[in-house]
Amino acid sequence: MAALSIRALSKRYANLEVLKGIDLDIESGEFTVLVGPSGCGKSTLLNIVAGLDHPSAGTVEIGGRVVNDVAPKDRDIAMVFQSYALYPSMTVRQNITFGMECRRVAKAEQEKAVANVAKLLQIEPLLGRKPSQLSGGQRQRVAMGRALVRNPLLFLFDEPLSNLDAKLRVEMRMEIKRLHQRIGATIVYVTHDQIEAMTMATRIAVMHQGSVQQFADPDTVYRYPANLFVARFMGSPPMNTIPARLEAASDGPVVVVGAGRPDEVRLRLRGYDAAAPFVGREVVFGIRPECIAEGSRTFSSDAPVRVEAPVELVEPTGAETMVLLRLGGEPAMARISPDIRPAPGTSAAFALDTRRICLFDPETERLIA
Ligand SMILES: Nc1ncnc2c1ncn2[C@@H]1O[C@H](COP(=O)(O)OP(=O)(O)OP(=O)(O)O)[C@@H](O)[C@H]1O
Ligand SMILES: [Mg+2]
Structure with missing residues (x-):
């Protein structure tokens, strides 16, 4: 009861x-x-x-x-x-x-x-x-x-x-x-x-x-x-929610941020079958700050996607360093090791854990996968 x-x-x-x-x-x-x-x-x-x-x-x-x-x-x-x-x-x-x-x-x-x-x-x-x-x-x-x-x-x-x-x-x-x-x-x-x-x-x-x-x-x-x-x-800082396009590749969908720009970011997804109907369409790509780490980081399984990205702001909190960067031109927060302090205005290497990202329908705002 x-x-x-x-x-x-x-x-x-x-x-x-x-x-x-x-x-x-x-x-x-x-x-x-x-x-x-x-x-x-x-x-x-x-x-x-x-x-x-x-x-x-x-x-x-x-x-x-x-x-x-x-x-x-x-x-x-x-x-x-x-x-x-x-x-x-x-x-x-x-x-x-x-x-x-x-x-x-x-x-x-x-x-x-x-x-x-x-x-x-x-x-x-x-x-x-x-x-x-x-x-x-x-x-x-x-x-x-x-x-x-x-x-x-x-x-x-x-x-x-x-x-x-x-x-x-x-x-x-x-x-x-x-x-x-x-x-x-x-x-x-x-x-x-x-x-x-x-x-x-x-x-x-x-x-x-x-x-x-x-x-x-x-x-x-x-x-x-x-x-x-x-x-x-939920989450502090909150999940990054970034406009993106979903494209098809031979072994699953690819999230493309900043499509057509020289710094476009492509993220191959595995296990995101529910996203199939959205291939060829705009989506909102969600990634938690802790899923964007310093470039040397390895996540527990699967190779992370590594990108070079411009750094705009760096906030050391003691236990971690928060970094505001640009992914394919879009702002995103990363939570990196406290020992690493990239300089604002430079580019730094980041590793993205693509097993834990979310995709949302931009019209209904609902989770797709
Ligand atoms: N007696 C009332 N007459 C008219 N509107 C009211 C009345 N009581 C509450 N409201 C309105 O109802 C809505 C919900 O209020 P409620 O107090 O439940 O919010 P809350 O989620 O508890 O917010 P908070 O986190 O600020 O406490 C608010 O827009 C409030 O202005
Ligand atoms: Mg209240």
Whole structure:
């Protein structure tokens, strides 16, 4: 049984259509991340699941029960918001037990539940403090603790880390992931941060303008983005998407970038049979920056294609060097070894891993192969 099923869900505000027919099935124990740019409808969707907002059409099913007409408190969910919404006059302990107090849970049981989550979240020393005496990360853990004592069918998180500094975000990200691994809870987690999505999710729903563009595991989303939007949204820096032509050769299609130019680049593809109908046509050629490396690099199998290309910009980050180059006249980012610093304005040798490229239909923007 799916923990959460969303069927043909739409939401409009006056004549603004914010959610356009969302269908999602989330299994018990999954960590689903809803990711997409600001304004794409993530919070609206989560609020509708929580019952804080109503859909214009469609249904929400939690644990096999349609909950459209069920009040938020009766939906068996726990939600953590971006603003932790702790009660300022209560101690950490009181914040965590407040919900149980309301439900008249026995004191001994409350004590046990608090002890459990406090240990899990390492907030035992903080139980007597007020929220004003806590750091952002500590408040965040208290908010999480308040949700965890519930043991609900479904946890909903709306950008819970967005108020934290970069270092704490990474720490909390790992902590939440560990938490999921330990308790096996079903989590729907909203973020606009694609790194959070990639690192935490068992499946990612990429949203854009009120629709789900792709719903798949992180590796699939990264390797086979369903369309150009997903290709450009997931990954940092994003996938290079370059206009090209597909030509025929005796043993498979060839991608030609900058056709007819003196610096045209030709890439022979293997195992791209789905691209056959596009031979002789324009395509968009997608290649991740890490698939363009320094010329001496060998990739695990297959000989890479080696090209000489002009270098425009070089950005050393410490762990790697990012290079903006021109492939057949088109700009492309490469991720090369940190030890190599080609000089801007010169040409350098690059190796392209052609087993991992993507081809998109320029009209529909969908992945071809
Ligand atoms: N009460 C409302 N009335 C009218 N429009 C609204 C209302 N609430 C949200 N919207 C609009 O709905 C769209 C989706 O908003 P939503 O808050 O779901 O986006 P989001 O994906 O969570 O964005 P963010 O990443 O910025 O939090 C936005 O265009 C927003 O302006
Ligand atoms: Mg939001």
